Amino acid sequence: QTRLAESGGGSVQAGGSLRLSCAVSGSSYGSVCIGWFRQSSGKEREGVAAIYTGTMADRKTYYGDSAKGRFTISEDNAKHTVYLQMNGLKPEDSAMYYCAADPPCAVLYAGFRGAKFGSWGQGTRVTVSS
Numbered sequence: 001q002t003r004l005a006e007s008g009g010g011s012v013q014a015g016g017s018l019r020l021s022c023a024v025s026g027s028s029y030g031s032v033c034i035g036w037f038r039q040s041s042g043k044e045r046e047g048v049a050a051i052y053t054g055t056m057a058d059r060k061t062y063y064g065d066s067a068k069g070r071f072t073i074s075e076d077n078a079k080h081t082v083y084l085q086m087n088g089l090k091p092e093d094s095a096m097y098y099c100a101a102d103p104p105c106a107v108l109y110a111g112f113r114g115a116k117f118g119s120w121g122q123g124t125r126v127t128v129s130s
Helices: none
Strands: 003-007 010-013 018-025 033-039 046-052 061-063 071-076 081-086 095-102 124-129
Touching (some): 018 124, 033 081, 046 071, 046 095, 061 071
Parallel strands (some): 010 124
Antiparallel strands (some): 018 081, 071 081, 095 124
């Protein structure tokens, strides 16, 4: 079973940066996709970015519209950790951020709506003030 734990959230001013971490435990690292999601009060959960944790792939990452140009997803195979670097933060980026596992990596080819995310972390809160 894949277990995930997020960290790195906090409070920043608009224009600032944060790097979120998702520590992945279990035997699936290297063969699973990990995605970042966010949800703020009164809004639907939104897919942000996803990455394949293995090394052999035709496609490695996928970004949602809100992340393109400002956020970067990456992974460290040795640490079994997936990162979300967020730059140029805006108040509308304030949300609880979660990571989740998509074992078949459907997200890379079908987007977040077609993905098969199962295991979820507890989330880390990001607050961006203007």
